[in-house]
Amino acid sequence: MGLRKLSDFAYLYPGSPSTLLRVHNGKLVIVDPGHGKGRHKDLKRESRKLGLEIKAQLVTHGHADHVAVSTKLEAPLYIHRFEFSIAESPLAREIITFGAKAPKGFLVFQFPEEVRVHAVFEWGDDLFGLKALNLSGHSPGMTGFFDLESGLIYAGDAFFGERVLETVGLPYFVDLAGFKDSLGRLLRYADDGYLLIPSHGRPVVEEEARSLIMKNLERVEEIERLVQDLLESPLGIDEIAFKLMRLYSVEITPQKLALNLVPVRAVIAEFYNRGLIDATVEKGLKWRVVKG
Secondary structure, X not given: OXXXXXXXXXXXXXXXXXXXXEEEOOEEEEEOOOOOOOHHHHHXXXXXHHOOOEEEEEOOOOOHHHHHHHHHOOOOEEEEHHHHHHHHOHHHHHHHHHOOOOOOOOXXXXXOOOOOOOEXXXXXXXXXXXXXXXXXXXXXXOEEEEEOOOOEEEEEOOOXXXXXXXXXXXXXXXXXXXXXXXXXXXXXXXXXXXEEEEOOOOOEOHHHHHHHHHHHHHHHHHHHHHHHHHOOOOEOHHHHHHHHHHHOOOOOOHHHHHHHHHHHHHHHHHHHHOOOEEEEEOOOEEEEEOOO
16 A cells, blocks of 8 residues: 555555645645554554654544554644544543443444543644635534645545445434535535545545535434434334334345444434424333324
């Protein structure tokens, strides 16, 4: 694996998540350093090939797979203020994914180390030649980084590549309305011709970008319809997630099911707040469509 040159100032190192390397004032800024044994060594090696010192790290959000190797890069870490505690605390990272402290080895990706955040930013801030964009929904402070000079947006987990949708089933989000709003904003950037880079998937541009974002949006809207249909009979959240995974022919593992419970909870909260469903207790907490 090696760097893919995106412009005179920007490079992409592959992975899941991929990592953006941005040249700024003769130094290097790393966006979403990622995880994996030896990944920090890979990024240091690539920076040496470019002849540049790593000046800073930016992360789109605080999930474990995006921040794990940040402590080994010896450069200050910047994150949106809504993501501060999620990034720093191993327990907070597990809670945001699982809803409580998770069993060891149960989540798709866990690591027990604390992460040191050196500074927080707000959406709209300019950071080393990149503008922080509000792409919340996947997580509270999900941030995209807009590189006007290079004509690209590193969008983090605001949308997903086709392989993720095929193998997991549900896009991961904690706020249904926020996630859909962010997809709408990304569609406008696609229409303007910017290269859009998901953390988990290939960079896409123009019609391919619009098609992939629409695939994410259509999957979310389809999930909304399916949940309403399923709740003609009372169901618990586990049952809903299980049935959705069966409908999408996704391999059902404890780890994938745990991930999919999160967006299902987000859909349930949205529907309940809009008065579309109600709660009932029938050998457990269950949800059903409001009749009439």
